[in-house]
Amino acid sequence: MKERLKELFKIQLVNFFLILCLHMLFYLFSTKSNVLYSKIFVILSALSNAFMFIFVLTIINLPFIILTKKLQKLFIFLSSIILLVFLLVDLGIYRIYGFHFNAMVIGMVTTPGFWDSVQLGMSTTLTSIFLILLLFIFEILIVKFSPKINFKPKYILLVYLSLILLTAFEKVGYAIFDIYNIQNVTRYTKIYPLYQPLTVRGFAKKVLKIDINKEKGLKITKTNLDYPKSKIIIKNTAEKSKNILVVVIDSLRFDMINDEVTPNIYKISKISQNFQNHYSGGNSTRFGIFSLFYGLYGYYWHDFLNNRQGPVIFNVLKDLGYNFKILSATLLTFPEFRKTVFIDIPESVEDTFDTNDKPLREKILVDRFKKFRDNYTSDKPYFSFIFFDAPHAREYPKEFEKFHTNGKEANYLIIGKKNITAVKNAYLNSVYYDDYLVGDIFNYLKEKGDLENTIVVITGDHGEEFYEEGHFGHNNSFGKYQTKVPFIVYFPKKEPKNINTMTSHYDFVPTVLDLVGVSNPHKDYSFGANMFDMPLREYVISCNWSNCGIIDNESVLYFSYETHKSLNMTLYDQNYNEVTDRDFINKKKQRLYSLIKEFSYFYKH
Known part of the structure; x- marks a missing residue:
């Protein structure tokens, strides 16, 4: 049992570096700041978020150490490759649209006719297949040769403890930046998939008596927004006097x-x-x-x-x-x-x-x-x-x-x-x-x-x-x-x-x-x-914290734009009763094609 546990931790430690590499690609595809502490935070949050994925993978795979060695490795492989492929696909979505995998993406892909409307091109398709195959090969090699990975238990423990401390440091650091509204940090929370910032603004205001609405006046040197798209030009000022x-x-x-x-x-x-x-x-x-x-x-x-x-x-x-x-x-x-x-x-x-x-x-x-x-x-x-x-x-x-x-x-x-x-x-x-x-x-x-x-x-x-x-x-x-x-x-x-x-x-x-x-x-x-x-x-669009509705005179298509709610998509009729007619649902989902472009329209690419 002890050896099985050791092997699980070794495999996930190698996976950590693989996931970290994918996170750094998210960073490369984002708008980067010129401010040093902002860069440090973004790199620390990549380490923290990559570790959180590994932590969850480890917890998921712990029950399987009681199985045979082959079955244990199979479950480790399957859970790891599902996560890696998900991150790779999400990276592609983020690269193209500037947001992460969500219900809108699932809605489009599951709508009949999607692949007729969206042509990725042979080059993109082949590159995607190659990268997915590469992930499979990497993961097979990691699992197969894990017994030969010579990590001493005390070093494995040291790395895990270091990552736990680093994650805690990053979360507390973000909470402090958030209290003081330091936007050169707080605006980077959407770079990495499923990143969860720590906020304690209510505690800071009520218990620590900190003015959480105070601005530090730090000017943002770079932004990921492309708004407005062009310089505003005023020609006819006939109505300006009203x-x-x-x-x-x-x-x-x-x-x-x-x-x-x-x-x-x-x-x-x-x-x-x-x-x-x-x-x-x-x-x-x-x-x-x-x-x-x-x-x-x-x-x-x-x-x-x-x-x-x-x-x-x-x-x-x-x-x-x-x-x-x-x-x-x-x-x-x-x-x-x-x-x-x-x-x-x-x-x-x-x-x-x-x-x-x-x-x-x-x-x-x-x-x-x-x-x-x-x-x-x-x-x-x-x-x-x-x-x-x-x-x-x-x-x-x-x-x-x-x-x-x-x-x-x-x-x-x-x-x-x-x-x-x-x-x-x-x-x-x-x-x-x-x-x-x-x-x-x-x-x-x-x-x-x-x-x-x-x-x-x-x-x-x-x-x-x-x-x-x-x-x-x-x-x-x-x-x-x-x-x-x-x-x-x-x-x-x-x-x-x-x-x-x-x-x-x-x-x-x-x-x-x-x-x-x-x-x-x-x-x-x-x-x-x-x-x-x-x-x-x-139709018109109405949104809240994590969901949007596509509203017309006969229905509302409700969907989430958050990754962890990717399966949240429901069609309601004009009385807000759920619709189950698949043809009617697919008809309404067609609107997601144009909406997904609009959701990235005012971002820099």
Whole structure:
């Protein structure tokens, strides 16, 4: 038994160096930093991640030491070669597309007609076959000649202990870099497959009292992003004089715009461009707001955060002389909008209060906007963003309880479809309250005469579900109640219109930039289109932390873009019931072909 164990450790130690070589190829194919400590971290994380693979392989193979010697070697060989081939295939995907093996890749490969649509070429095919055969030969030789590998037990133990210590050092090191937001390290977490960083931000904030939102000001010298694709060119500036006000109400879903729940917004919609088939780019705040101001799929959020990359829209508006006022009822440090969306205009952000009374904060936002406008003396236009949060917390002043609740605080551990009414009514009341505040802002603009030269947008960052399709809240489905939101655009002198063409949050940026005279094609900075000249669209994309949904008028194709969730792919009908018809599923999966290219489009290759 002791000899079997020794042999297992010897084989995995040799495999470690083989896996490390593959990891270094991932490093070579990535965007490399000029900063020394960044390079050191990336190399340490390669060693750490390679060891984690070996550690798992060792654990998997431990039970087989009780078998015959031949069977033990067979299981070691099979588990090792499966891992090595997986890493090689993933390396190819990373080299071409810039991301790792995920459900989208599986979905494409398992769709009939894939190999007719994708031609790798003879050279690529032969090279792939050669490399896989080479791995097989290496692994056969390692397993066969393992008894002749003369590693003394004490040296094997020393190497394993060193790798354990190095892995611990790397994880703790990353945690420290993460606490202090040192992005020249934190942005490299996606180089290696299945890499798991260690984060202790909550512990650092609560126990160690460290300001985790503090930036170290370290400038990123290189980025893996190719955004925008070309220099932004402004030619026609005919519309630049209009002010732009964007009002976002957290969790405001599409069916809330009516005379009962939102009488003020409902009236505004009657004199506006009312986009009635509109979807957020995410089913949570982080990804909804990201898609709104970047015009990109939420899939890109992680790398834009790691690279501290701001959106094109604010740089363009700054160049045109716009002034900014960003008002939020919640701190914009989490989600990390100060490090992404508003990173280039930090002086314009107001998101702190002297009160914990959330409904009062909503009212303070209105007062702050009025003060900003009353004191505004510039002859240049302004861009303002107001973010209301009441429906997310389902809080509101008592006088706005239009819909009956039981007056008790909800116990979310026992909430279900049968006792959801009171919770939903609290949501309705909070929407009703924010509607009152939006009406106050709109009437104020009217009294000031600003509606003659101000574009007003009213929307939600995502929806909110109350078991209409089997879920509660948001961030857990891509059904219409969590992703479909109102999008109302009051545009001076434009005839009111109800628009049923499918639109998305990522259409907002191209629309604004077209209005202010940007001449670049939309693909230079966005996946969207001009909402006032919208071509017929078959589907939209909505994402969250690790999943995306391809949404059309009859179905949602749900899939994961994380490697460890590669088998997560499900098709739902328009009522969010799972579809089992294979032909229908394969038809929808065809869309993955173009999507996989778009998921790598704004990365450097």
